Amino acid sequence: MQIEVRLYATLRQAAPDAPAGVLTVAASAGATVADLLALVNVDPAAVRLLMVNGIAADLGRVLRDGDRLGVFPPLGGG
Amino acid sequence: MFYRVNMATLAVSKDDGPQYQGLGGRALSSRIVSAEVDPAAHPLGAANKLVFVTGLLSGTGAPNGGRMSLGAKSPLTGTIKESNVGGPMSTKLGRLGIRGIIVEGLPNKDVPYVLKVTAAGIAIEEAPGLKGLDIYDTAAALQKQYGAKAAVGCIGTAGENKMAQACVGFTDMEGAPTRQAGRGGLGAVMGSKGLKAIVVDDARGRPVSFADEAAFRAGAKKLSGALLAHPVTSQGLPTYGTDVLANILSEAGGLPTRNFSSGRFEGANNIGGETLHATAMERGGKTGHGCSPGCIIRCSNIYKDKKGDVLTGGFEYESCWSLGADLGIDNLDDIALMNRLCDDYGVDTIETGVALGVAMEAGVAKFGDSKAAIELIKEIGKATPLGRILGSGAEVTGKAFGITRVPTVKGQAIPAYDPRAVKGVGVTYATTPMGADHTAGYSVTANILSVGGKVDPLKPEGQVDLSRNLQIATAFLDSTGLCLFVAFAVLDIPEALEGIIEMCNARFGWQKTADDYLEMGKQVLRDERAFNAGAGIGQGDDDLPEFFRKEQLPPHNVVFDIPKSELDKVFNF
């Protein structure tokens, strides 16, 4: 299956060539968010926010073909 | 020390303000306005007062303790208004021992006045040469006259023209007027009083005294330790600034796009903090810029154009959104120019962007057309009839063009988080006495950022409690003179709040507890609501515009579904 992984802020260092931090990653069926992070070489300890299709998710969440995974370090603003 | 400046008689008096002891910042400005201004007064009339006050910790060197509060009855909302701002002015006032300047009455003569504040007191000076100047030129002229080190706060032509959403611009640490008391039209109140500028020179000012200096230092260390430990205040904000939120909110489906018709913007990355940071670095600009003395977080920035000339500074998420996503615009250079024009004419970027979004909805220009948006902002500078409509804010613009999707509460534009997809901040917009204001109770923390716990942003449950607690805590923090961004550390690291309490107690010799300070926050909200009730703005006004409950917001296709009866429970204390 294909997952669209979107890396933000400092996490883009894991994929410096991906335009705007967006990668399309092939994963096997049943892959979790944690599996995807391993595939794109992002250390889960550096991650604070995870969103699947715009909704907060955790590392154990099982992904489906076509899902959009947003990955952020700790961030804030106002 | 409190100064009263009467613009009708041009007399200045001073007193100790015994009735205002124990108060600072928003608690002080809202108390003065509610005690001294008739709620029925016209905001631009003789009975309104404009107050400039320092926070409890101003001038002490407290970490991130550089905020100053302005207060008055707002011409935009008709409510009480507190708008706080960075830059060095509050620190200088603190060192001069000044807790408040209360500007009263209306002038008899049509000439711009400048308040010159020094260790010798306050002088009112005529400044005919400043008439019709915008903020950058005004600040430069005053620095030439009073010295580069003086802190300047001034209005542009929008304030002189008494436009309801005019702001007051303040100089930053480098003397550029990149900081604004932006919201609620206090620039128009200043304009009505003939006051073009306030200039503060703290030469011969003295260090603030402490009841217990060692205890103060220990408290300051706790707060600075927390700010340096929390990843948001030590890494995220200094690197990317507040605009890092653009991608987060778009990903979460809560970035209001094209006048609040979608929650996700395909151009979000082009206007987000990552792009802003990369562009600033490439052109020799700066991120990690501190706007006021003692700022540890340094969320501000300096943004240069393609030629390498400084275009704007203090380029915030709210502005990148209001002048960007809300207009369907993703050209960051054009947005930076709009930000500069707003800062120069002296209008609020949030209100201006949302007003433009409403005007685009009406077909005045096309969404996405940044050149047309720039020209519309220039109309504000020229004070044409169209410029005056936009300069009166989003609600007036909606009425002028017969538009129903007008995102305002109590006449003030809703900022950069769609309340349908970030429901906790929706509760704050609906209920804060300020009119729609994200900073009054920033539920985005627990809704989106996983700071201070987690509350699902799409569900109604838990939002009222979240907003209430944040509104109370914020009303206290806004009274200390601390920058609100310390809240990220306060919400996650217990030492941060301990440090704040210890600093306030040590400054004044108090023994107050956290509960006492939260009671101060509650009292601020009671004062403000009592004023609003007197002005005819009551609980019935605590709601969002109808369309948020009826129109679904993509991509999550959600509406705002917190019942009005639940909103009415926010102020149950």
Ligand code: SF4
């Ligand atoms: S954190 Fe940002 S807004 Fe707050 S004082 Fe520092 S630069 Fe100014």
